[in-house]
Amino acid sequence: MADEGYLRFFPYDAPYDNQREAMDRIYNSLAREQDVLFEGACGTGKTLSALVPALEYARETGKTVVITTNVHQQMRQFIAEARAITRKEPIRTVVFKGKKSMCHIDVGYEECQVLRDTTREYVDTEQDREQLEQREQELLEASQAGEDGAAEARSTVMSELETLGDDLSDLKSNVCEHYYNNLTADTSEFFSWLFADVRTPDDVYEYAEQRHLCGYELLKEGMEGVDLVVCNYHHLLDPMIREQFFRWLDRDPEDIIVAFDEAHNVEDAARKHASKTLTENTVDQSLDELEDTDDPRRQPAKNVIGAFRRALSQVLDDTLSYGEKKRVKENWKDLPIANDDRRDDLTLAFLQTYSGQGINADLEQAQALGAALDQEYEDAYKNGETTTRQECQTLQAARFIALWMAEGGKGGQYPVVSVRRNEQTNEVYARAELYTCIPQQVTRDLFDEVHASILMSATLRPFDVFEDVIGLEDPATMAYGLQFPEENRRTFAVETPALFSSERGNPETQAEIADVLRDAIRMTPGNTLAFFPSYAEAERYFELVSGTVDAKLYRDEPGQSVEDIRQEFSNHDHAALFTSLWGTLTEGVSFDGNDARSVVVVGVPYPHLNDRMEAVQAAYDAAFSDRGRDAGWEYAVEIPTVRKTRQALGRVIRSPEDFGVRALVDKRYTEAARRDMGKYSVRGTFPPEERTEMLDIAPEKLKFAMLNFYGDKDAWGPEGPPAP
Structure with a gap:
């Protein structure tokens, strides 16, 4: 294929060399109906590298391109790129939201x-x-x-x-x-x-x-016959919504080319879409609903739904003491109910409390009654007998219980009961949930039915793990590191104590890390981004550093407007922003030039290792036991953690002229830890070309290294650099 084919959709003067190569490879993969895993460093033009050949191939073959993300900033970027494209080569684009x-x-x-x-x-x-x-x-x-x-x-x-x-x-x-x-x-x-x-x-x-x-x-x-659709993940990851979505496009799945941006997020997003819940309140409303009907199917429905309600109460009473129940707050708290050698405690309690002609038969009757009641509610609303469309709680409850009994004991499903306090009534109530551990149970069908998919991110590697997790077979893979001059960046692995949870309260460790942060902020000719394993740690070091540096300090908190704090932070010429690696500023947000000249990652941001995470690890161990590796730990914990760290590092150096320092503050990032700390070292999980750029450095030496680097770049004004 000649360049002139796809380049008609390239809106700028000329692509980077890596973009041109990626475009060729993606176009050829689409022609083979082959999925593509595409890793490209932040700021290297992944979106256009995927969109341009996809639009060309779709135009030639009468297909539609769907590009999707779960990051608001990226949605805005898609719109900007699509506008630039349509000014050069008109395309019909629809940007769709819920x-x-x-x-x-x-x-x-x-x-x-x-x-x-x-x-x-x-x-x-x-x-x-x-x-x-x-x-x-x-x-x-x-x-x-x-x-x-x-x-x-x-x-x-x-x-x-x-x-x-x-x-x-x-x-x-x-x-x-x-x-x-x-x-x-x-x-x-x-x-x-x-x-x-x-x-x-x-x-x-x-x-x-x-x-x-x-x-x-x-x-x-x-949407019928458009060239490009921009949408959110849920339009593709929810099977029911996806079916409708393709119908609105008037396209068969094989006529759809799907591009997932920030594709490292597909794993968690798919898991959320697959998981099903039923609250105690819905069960109670279902039982009230059954009291108001004289349908002969009422009693079988009450048998199963009532027994499930009693089982929920029993699990709560058996698991939570009176004092523990008093301490339950407004956020959901999991109560572990899974067992290694038998069905979960909720199912066992349900089987003990149920009485009737048979659970399966009663569930069929309950679902049939629920469907009939739901139709009655729709007819009543449609005919003007009611002013709102009532939803049938019996149908919801019966369907969930049937799913729970059929799927809850299967591999990859984790049954759990959670509790929370209603802020209005102060009552504690429960929720049953089937948590899906392995995302490919959702994603495999999507990738099998569309013509081809392009999954792109700055952090997809290792590719074989990503293929396993989301269910791709033999995709084309390509990876491009930062194409910008290597002399414009330094990546330091700072040998501070490993910030394990048991170490976080150590005053000496806190003092050493706070000193590193002060040095990094002082020696940065511009703004500094500081990422931590949690918002609590970000707050801790914000307080320790406050008042000790000549810079404006900001602290990102849950519930704040990310865009507002980003704008205010970027408007300063010497500021530091403290935030969590699990927050929204780690990806899809651009900081150019002095907006963020240095980035500091403190600690290794392992996810909260709760019972759900252990269930995911166990599911991966069982599903991928033939891989010759500790699949549970690597797939569920270590690799997602390093991806999150790499995303944070990508907030700086966004163009060929840009320059900056990236500091990893925790000895687990060092080469020495790779030799001495076993699976707790994370250096080896980074891609090879990124590892070769990491320079191990003692904490007290970081300020001198930054002074030399930024001095070579003439980054300070006439007043010169601060004293180290």
Whole structure:
């Protein structure tokens, strides 16, 4: 394929050398219907490297490209790139978000579905009435002219008109005016406006709101035959949403090319989409619902749902003492119920408390009753008998219990009960959950059914592990490190004590790390990003360093606006931002030049090693026992941790002219630890070319190394560098 083919979609002067190579390889992989794993260092143009050949191949073969991310900053970047592309080679692009964020009347999904169906029926009935009114007028004229049978036919038509009038009256209370206008107005102007540029969901919402239209439904109508769709992960990872999504595109799955950005996040996102929950409140509402029906299937439903409710209470009582229950807070707290040699405690309690003709038979009856009640609720809302669309709690409960019994004992599923306190009522209530440990149970079907996928990130390696986890077979793999001059960066592994959780409270360790942070901040001619294993550790060192450096200090906290703090931090010329490696600033956020000249990673940010993580490790050990490695620890803990660290390091050096220092503050990053600390050393998990750049250094030497590096770059102004 000649360059001129795909380069028509490249919006800038010329691609980097690695971009051109990646484009060729991706195009050829798509032609072979081969998935692609594409690692490219931050700031090296991954998005265009994937989009450009994908758009070319899709244009040639009549397919649609779907690019997706779960990072808001990346969504904005996609829009910017798509706008740049369409100014050179026009493409039809739709940027799609969920219904909730675009609804003009703020109703839930089920209610919206009924409103939409009712509105469509209302419009169809109006059209029928118009036709009958026209026919009635014709028959009136015929009757006045003396035609035989015209008067009798007119009487029949008038009777039908009266019935239609009653139908319209019944339907009117559940009509969405915005969607009604979609169906009855000329919306061609909207689609001309939509494809004249790349419009954001906010643009669409504002346009539709001004004209009293439903922008969400208009977008769905406009997706047919588009070149590019930008969306969130859940449109592809949720099987039910994915099926609808492809239908809106009017594409079979084999006509879809999927590109996942920040693909290292697919593992956790898929796990969340696969996991199913049922709260104690839903079970209680289901039992109340059953009391209000006289359907003969009520008793079988009460048998299974009531027994499950009693089992939940028993698990709570057996697991939590009175004092422990008093200490439960508003966040969910897991209660371990899994057993190594038998089914979980909740299932055992359920089997003990159940009485009836048989669990499976009663569950079938419960689900059938739930489906019937759900249809009644929909009909009542549709006919104007209720003002909201009631959801059937019995159906939800019965389906979950059936899934729990069928899947809860299988490998890769972790049954768990959690508790939390309701802030309004102060009551403690429980939730049963089937937690999916192995993401490929969700992702494999997606990758099998689409034409091909491109999964890109700055941190995908080791590729074989990623292939195992998400279920890819024989993908093309490519990795490009930083293409910018190596002399523009230094990566130091600082030999401070290993910040194990048992070491974090040690005053001597804290003092040594605080000194390293002070040195890094002082010796940085610009801003410093400091990442920690948790927000609590970020707060600890923020307090230790505050007042001891001549720099403005910021602390990122959960619930704060990331964009607001990033903007304020970037506006300073000498500041430091303290945050968690598990927060939102580690990826998808750009800091250019002095906005973040140095980045410091303190500690190794292992995830919280709770029972869920142990279940994931056990599942990986069982699933990948033939790999000749400690799959549980490596797949579930070590590799995701190093990916998170590498993402943080990528916040600096974003262009060929940029320069900076990356400091890893924990001896587990050093070469000596690789020899002496066994599996707790993480140096060997970094890609080879990144390891070769790491320079081991004593804590007290870091300030001199930074002084020399930034001095060689003439990074300080006329006043010169600070004294080391």
